[in-house]
Ligand SMILES: Cc1cc2nc3c(=O)[nH]c(=O)nc-3n(C[C@H](O)[C@H](O)[C@H](O)COP(=O)(O)OP(=O)(O)OC[C@H]3O[C@@H](n4cnc5c(N)ncnc54)[C@H](O)[C@@H]3O)c2cc1C
C-alpha cells in the first residue's frame with residue numbers, strides 16, 4: 001500500500017495512480033465533483049483551482065465565509081475552528097474549507113456561486129521595491145502569466161526559500177484588462193517572517209509563486225434611484241485595496257459620492273496623497289478624503305483631524321442604513337469600525353471588509 005501511494009504521489013503511472021494521489025470531493029446540492037491533492041491541499045484552494053465559485057474571503061480561518069457542512073468523510077483541520085464557528089455550527093458538522101485537508105473522499109454541502117474567478121497559479125519576478133512610508137513598501141511583481149482580477153481582491157505570494165505564503169491586496173485597478181504586472185503595498189510587521197525578510201534588503205529579481213485572484217472585497221453596484229454614498233475606512237497598507245477599488249470605480253464612471261477616512265498614528269504614516277488627488281479630479285460625484293491621526297504630538301504642524309477614524313464617522317450625516325461600507329487594514333481597527341457602522345444603522349450585508357491578519 002505504501003509503495004502504491006508513493007507511486008500515486010509521484011504521479012508516475014497515469015490513471016489509477018492519479019486517482020490514488022487525490023481525494024474526491026462531491027458537492028451537494030449542485031452535484032459538482034473536484035479532486036484534492038492528498039495530504040497537501042485544503043478543500044477551498046482545490047475547489048477554486050477547479051473553477052468553482054466556492055464562497056470565501058480571508059483564506060486564513062477568520063471570516064467563516066467558506067464554512068460548509070461535512071456530510072461524510074474525514075478532514076484534518078489546520079486551525080481550531082471552534083474559535084470562530086458557533087456551537088450550533090459545530091454541532092451541525094460545519095467545517096472551514098480554507099482550513100480543512102481531506103483525509104478521505106468527502107461529501108460536503110455548500111451553495112456555490114456561479115461564475116467563480118478564473119484562478120491563475122503562476123510565478124513572477126520582483127521588478128520594483130520602493131518605500132512609501134517608514135514601514136510600508138510598494139512591491140511590483142511581473143508575472144509569467146497574466147492574471148484577471150476584480151479591484152479590491154488579493155493574491156497569494158509564496159516564497160519557496162522560506163516555505164511560506166502570504167496574502168497581499170492588489171494596489172492597482174485592472175481597468176478591463178488582465179494584469180501582467182501586479183502592485184502591492186506591504187507593511188512591516190515587527191517579528192513577521194515574510195515582512196522582516198522583505199524589508200531586510202532590496203528583493204528585486206527574486207522569484208515568487210503568485211496565485212490569485214481571491215476574496216470577495218470589491219465594489220458592489222448602486223441600489224435604487226438615489227443611492228447612498230460609499231464610505232471607505234482604511235489604516236496602514238489597507239490603503240492598497242481602497243485605491244484599487246476607487247481607481248476602478250472612476251474608470252467605470254462611478255457617480256456616487258464617496259467619504260474615505262484614512263486612519264494613521266502620526267504624519268509619518270500618511271501616504272498616497274498624490275494618488276488620492278488624482279482620483280478626486282474628475283470624479284463624477286464628490287470624493288472626500290480625510291486623514292485622521294490618533295497619536296500625532298500636540299502642538300505639531302498637523303492641522304487636520306485627530307482621534308480615531310471611528311469618531312470621525314460621527315461627524316458625517318448620511319443615510320446610514322443604505323450606505324455601503326468598505327473597510328481594510330489592521331484587525332483591531334476593522335473590528336472597531338464594524339461595531340461603529342452597526343451602531344450607526346448600516347445593514348450588516350452592506351459592510352464589507354478585509355482584515356489583514
Ligand atoms: C485577505 C488578506 C489581505 C491582506 N493584504 C495585505 C496587504 O495588502 N498589505 C499588507 O501589508 N498585509 C496584508 N495582509 C497581511 C499579510 O498577509 C501578512 O499577514 C502580513 O504581511 C504579516 O506577514 P509576516 O509573515 O511578516 O508575519 P507573521 O510571521 O505571519 O506574523 C508575525 C506576528 O505578527 C502578528 N501579525 C501578523 N500580521 C499582523 C498585522 N497586520 N498587524 C499586527 N500583527 C500582525 C502575527 O499574529 C504574529 O504574531 C493581508 C491579509 C489577508 C488575510
Ligand code: FES
Pocket residue numbers: 055056057058059060061062063064065066067096097098099
Ligand atoms: S474562514 Fe475560510 S475564507 Fe475566511
